[in-house]
Amino acid sequence: MPQPRLLLLTAFSALLFAAACSGEDPSEPVNADEDDTVELIFGEQEVSFTAAHYASMTEEARDVFQDAAPLFTYERENLEKWFIRYYIQMHEYNENWTTEDMLDLARERMRFEKEWRAYAEEYYGVEVSEEMIEEEASYQIELYETNTPASIRGMADGLDMTLEEFFMEFDRDHVARTVIWEELYPVLQEKYAEEEDETVSAAHRYSEEVLYSLENNDSPFPDDPMP
Numbered sequence: 001m002p003q004p005r006l007l008l009l010t011a012f013s014a015l016l017f018a019a020a021c022s023g024e025d026p027s028e029p030v031n032a033d034e035d036d037t038v039e040l041i042f043g044e045q046e047v048s049f050t051a052a053h054y055a056s057m058t059e060e061a062r063d064v065f066q067d068a069a070p071l072f073t074y075e076r077e078n079l080e081k082w083f084i085r086y087y088i089q090m091h092e093y094n095e096n097w098t099t100e101d102m103l104d105l106a107r108e109r110m111r112f113e114k115e116w117r118a119y120a121e122e123y124y125g126v127e128v129s130e131e132m133i134e135e136e137a138s139y140q141i142e143l144y145e146t147n148t149p150a151s152i153r154g155m156a157d158g159l160d161m162t163l164e165e166f167f168m169e170f171d172r173d174h175v176a177r178t179v180i181w182e183e184l185y186p187v188l189q190e191k192y193a194e195e196e197d198e199t200v201s202a203a204h205r206y207s208e209e210v211l212y213s214l215e216n217n218d219s220p221f222p223d224d225p226m227p
Contacts, residue, residue: 049091049092049150049151049154050150050154051150051151051153051154051157052154053150053154054088054150054151054153054154054155054157054158055154055155055157055158056154056158057087057088057091057154057158058084058088058154058155058157058158058159059158060087061083061084061087061088062080062084062158062159064083064087064099065079065080065083065084065087068099068100068103069103075110078110078173079103079106079107079110081170081173082105082106082109082110083102083103083106084155085106086102086105086106086109087102088151088155090102111214112210112211112214113173113177115210115213115214116177116206116207116210117176117177117180119209119210119213120180120183120184123209124184124187124188126180126183126184126187128176128179128180128183132179133172133175133176133179134168136175136178136179137167137168137172137175140167140175141163141164141167141168144163145163148163152166152171155170156170181203184206185202188202188203188205188206189202192205
């Protein structure tokens with residue numbers, strides 16, 4: 001069983017989160033190649049995915065999920081969402097995962113994401129409204145409607161969604177994460193400003209706190225000054 005990877009899984013979302021974690025503006029446009037190809041490098045191997053590839057992978061993931069979990073009802077929509085993302089990641093990174101591996105990864109990621117958001121609210125007082133999320137989604141739709149990365153366009157096509165539906169519905173959790181991070185990052189920066197190891201990012205520190213909370217019955221990080 002592979003270890004859960006705390007990554008945002010589409011090429012576009014990975015870029016968004018990397019920018020957010022560095023404190024940069026996570027909504028800067030991503031330049032798409034003229035042939036709408038996303039190129040990923042694995043050592044000496046180069047793999048290119050077009051929007052058509054992403055659409056096909058998304059459709060395949062949905063079919064595999066339906067066959068693997070026909071009776072699963074608990075948060076089924078959310079589980080399927082993360083299964084699709086991990087299915088695509090498997091192809092992007094040449095992972096050798098079974099269907100059960102990806103289901104396990106999806107379940108673990110769902111659990112982590114819930115705690116990630118709850119911990120920000122409970123221990124750092126970060127709350128975001130649906131209006132804030134809607135505004136961010138609308139901004140991203142406007143930003144990418146004329147220059148849409150292949151990963152987004154392909155996944156939207158595979159889900160039979162418009163670009164607006166993709167951001168407002170399927171990728172809404174990533175949008176919410178961006179909004180939460182914009183509020184949380186300055187607080188974490190201040191909290192960890194005096195640390196000697198400046199190479200460890202605030203995002204990594206926060207992930208450690210969330211994982212500790214998950215492993216210790218939702219207890220706060222040790223020596224945490226926050227209430």
